[in-house]
Amino acid sequence: MPISLSSTPMFSRIISQSSSRAFSTSSALLNRCIVYTQNGDPAQVLSAITYPKLPSPPPNTVNLKFLLSPINPADINTIEGVYPSRPKPTSNIATSGLGSQDQPVFVGGNEGLAQVVDVGEGVQGLENGDWVVMDQPQLGTWSTSRNVPFHGVIKLPASGLTEAHGATMTVNPTTAYNMLDGFVKLQEGDWVVQNGANSAVGQLVIQIAKERGLNTINFVRSRDDMGPLVTHLESLGATKVLTYDDLNDRSLRSKIKEWTGGQDIRLALNCVGGDPTTAMAKLLGQDSHLVSYGAMSKKPLSLPTSLHIFKNLTSHGFWQTNWSRTHSRTEKEELITKLAEMMKEGKLKAPEHTIITIGPQVSDEEATEKVRSIFAEMAEGKFRKKVLLKLEEPAACA
Incomplete structure (x- = not known):
């Protein structure tokens, strides 16, 4: 595992410098994700980082904008390092600092609802505006935007579902x-x-x-x-x-x-x-x-x-x-379609939930503090409902 930087002064300086550069070099929207560099208590090891706008997607991939992502008990176990399914380190969201080749990170989140915003050459069955859910574990759904292989997602029906339905579909x-x-x-x-x-x-x-x-x-x-x-x-x-x-x-x-x-x-x-x-x-x-x-x-x-x-x-x-690993994509698509139809018909209710939004004007330091406080409160049993995380693109200053 990479060495933890989350509690060091150097980490804080990197975040501050990265945020300062990001908020002063462009008027475009940026991206943000929730990451960690080593396993531990989510209330201590999680941090928010800002990274540049995604480039055009490479062949056979899609750029996604995440609309809503749950925080499930398994996510907590994953961050703690006691869950069998673990994410791969990410090292391509920054040219320097956290998320770079020198300082890879783990991006949190296993489940979520996303919207396709750009498709690469060779992508079949998906187009801009489609809603999708994850067909691969640990894709890092606690993000504003990610680039993923197009076969790593499953398309949802065109209409009739709420965001909460879609975000909590696959687990x-x-x-x-x-x-x-x-x-x-x-x-x-x-x-x-x-x-x-x-x-x-x-x-x-x-x-x-x-x-x-x-x-x-x-x-x-x-x-x-x-x-x-x-x-x-x-x-x-x-x-x-x-x-x-x-x-x-x-x-x-x-x-x-x-x-x-x-x-x-x-x-x-x-x-x-x-x-x-x-x-x-x-x-x-x-x-x-x-x-x-x-x-x-x-x-x-x-x-x-x-x-x-x-x-x-x-x-x-x-x-x-394990079921997903051992069943065909067709079987998984049929199951998702069946569940989506039940939701559209009102036969399956979305879970009672609380949506926590991290808005565009929030700094990385403030977002880090907010995310850590969410997990601290969850550990104390203060959330009786499922927590859904909504990350909005941080707005860069001109």
């Missing part, structure tokens, strides 16, 4: 859809059980299941005022909403048997781990499947051997990035 909705579709051949009327039901993926599971005519039993953490959360999840299509405390109720199995009419539950989705998942797995029937896509409790998964021996339970892990 959570695809995860929810593929877990419901890829492990058990579910029929209308079947039942699915999940924990973390109020997470972004959990809420999408509820909505997609409703659209398919599936019933869901949804577990969440207990809280003082459960009413609003239960009402919200039921409005999305949840059949039943329970708490992890309910898993300790000995009468729960008989209640579930009554709800399901004695039908076996053959699919469970887990993003928590630990004891709640062990108890949830015991609700499954014969030849069932437990799919784990997260471990929010940071506790290991422990399953009774009897479930494997007597009920033929199969336990899987799911990672959307």
Whole structure:
């Protein structure tokens, strides 16, 4: 990994000098991105840098203007250095200083919505004005503009989507859809059980299941005022909403048997781990499947051997990035199109979100401070909604 410069006086001088030059040599709009030079706490290692306007795109590439980009939990893990998918160092956005050959950086952001603003020779199926989402991981979406290979993006339908829909298209909705579709051949009327039901993926599971005519039993953490959360999840299509405390109720199995009419539950989705998942797995029937896509409790998964021996339970892990690596571009385009249609028809809601904008008159130093404060507040749990980042091109002074 490159040596960290983010906390040194030299780093501050480079940023200041770079910003000063950028804001005094041209009246054109510039570009900005959020970067880091080594892994660590995002509230300490992230910085904003300004770089020149993109040149015309080389053959088989497109220039993109990013409209909105989420900050996902996986992004934080990536910056910390504990996530399997990692970005490649970038060294071509500056001729000197950060982002140059001498001082490469990692540009943050894995998911985002962008608009095509220029196409290179040989590009097929894309033209200026098209909305696109990322088809490759870690392309650096926390940017105002980037140049990427045209096969690294997927075109969205021409109209009917909000920016929030587009920006959050490729991680959570695809995860929810593929877990419901890829492990058990579910029929209308079947039942699915999940924990973390109020997470972004959990809420999408509820909505997609409703659209398919599936019933869901949804577990969440207990809280003082459960009413609003239960009402919200039921409005999305949840059949039943329970708490992890309910898993300790000995009468729960008989209640579930009554709800399901004695039908076996053959699919469970887990993003928590630990004891709640062990108890949830015991609700499954014969030849069932437990799919784990997260471990929010940071506790290991422990399953009774009897479930494997007597009920033929199969336990899987799911990672959307791996699904994308092992499926064709046509399959990915079909999935994105299907999800986009559901969003346009109002069957999938955009996640509750907060948009944080870094405007054109903000200096790199001010932008750095703002970005770091966002991550500090996220670590303290101050954001209850998904955070979407909107970077606007910094305006250069004449």
